[in-house]
Amino acid sequence: MVTEQFKNSALSFAGCDGGNPKSDVWFCGLEWGGEQRNELDKPIQENEIYSWSHEDFDGAWLAQYNRKICWFLWYFHNLEWNNGENGGVFVKRYNILHSQLENGIGFKMNMFPIGFPNRNNVDWNETLQTLTGLNSFNEYRQWCVTHRGEFFRNAVQKFQPKVIVCTGIGEVNNFMQFFTGNTEYETQVTEKFKFYHSKFKNTLICVVPFFGGAGGINSYAKMESLVTHIKALLNS
Template sequence: MAFIPKLESPTLNQSKERLEMSNPKFSEMALSFAGGDGGNLQSEVWFCGYEWGNLAKTDMAETIEHDFVAQPQPTSWQDEDFDGSWNTNYNRKICWFLEYFYQLDGSNKSYEAFVEEFKILHSNGLGFKLNLLPVRFHDRGSVDWSDNIQTASGFASFADYREWCVIHRGKFFRDAIRQYQPKLVICTGVGERDNFFRAFTDGGEPERIQLTDFAISVARIDQTLVCVTPFFGGPSGINSHEKMQQLVGSTKALLKRTQP
């Protein structure tokens, strides 16, 4: 019988080649803290969304010019570019979480006063915020992978871009977690549950936990608890103080349960 060599799947080879073709400027930007609000890397609690929103519907050419800049050191809400960031729906939920987690007194305070008093997402304060993907889009339905973003990123499709980020940007984030050792990383958006765990943990089956009004999933990377929750807003998300209290109570209980 003639020997027939085993060949690797051409589809797999092609996929690997596509993911290795990122633009060097894009790679430098994506493998940094660009695309997130930042804050204090020494904070016990980190937050990770999917990507920045684009409420102003900035066109992609302007986004590339403004955002494709590496951030080797994190920004923070103290920076001029982030003035007023605490007024978005998502970021107010970060304030809620930290208020309940640390039992801060947020009564009769504006969000601006609360952020200033407790140094929320300040470089020397409470909280740190990332995004899994560094390029802003208005929403998932508005993604137009046009020629300019293909050229700037090096990827022919949004799917290739996302996969590269999960693999390579994820490793950058895991290295940061191991260096700074936060107690908790809150990842928001159950639709990207698997990609969050691929990016932030080393594998293993996450545990699903049913709360009164919603479910969360958790796993660990070393001593850090990674928790994927519903989005901070929307009709099925963390859209009330009661739900936020459920989330905070459950994560604090899990942290006590898993402490060595």
């Protein structure tokens, strides 16, 4: 049986970098990377969502994935980013991933609340089984897609983002189930990559290649192309 401690954590904004959920653009990854922590984050409510303005996130934009978030928002909102300008200046100028109270731009979350180094190094050990009440990683993943997905679909209906950009096309079915409640979607093929899209209420859900890596969105040209195609879908 799933523990109340895990339910309270998973059915909250735990596992999210944060930002402003009232933003037009949300970003969703799988889970936090780094070392596996055999503990649960405390529940995070709407008024406690993290902000890049907090000292714990100082320099967060330097991570390659987060740089790509900055690129996306730059193209999507036609923001000013002077040639050679430090990314930290850009982040502070536009309050990138800052809180709702700070009129931040962008919101960043994860489909799953527990961090793992990567999918090849998941150790679903006795501690995690006890903390969650779930016997395997697959059981945990399915529970989150179903129940955490419902929590975030309610959040989507409340905050009405224009688009949610999910990174990792290998998880397209889980992302779509999480954000739309089903696995129906269309495929968009561009010159350099493909991505998938669907709608939930008034929000466009896009599952795109990972931000970075050899086969991902790893150049300004690819990012500009992605934003152009997403804007076309929003205007269609």
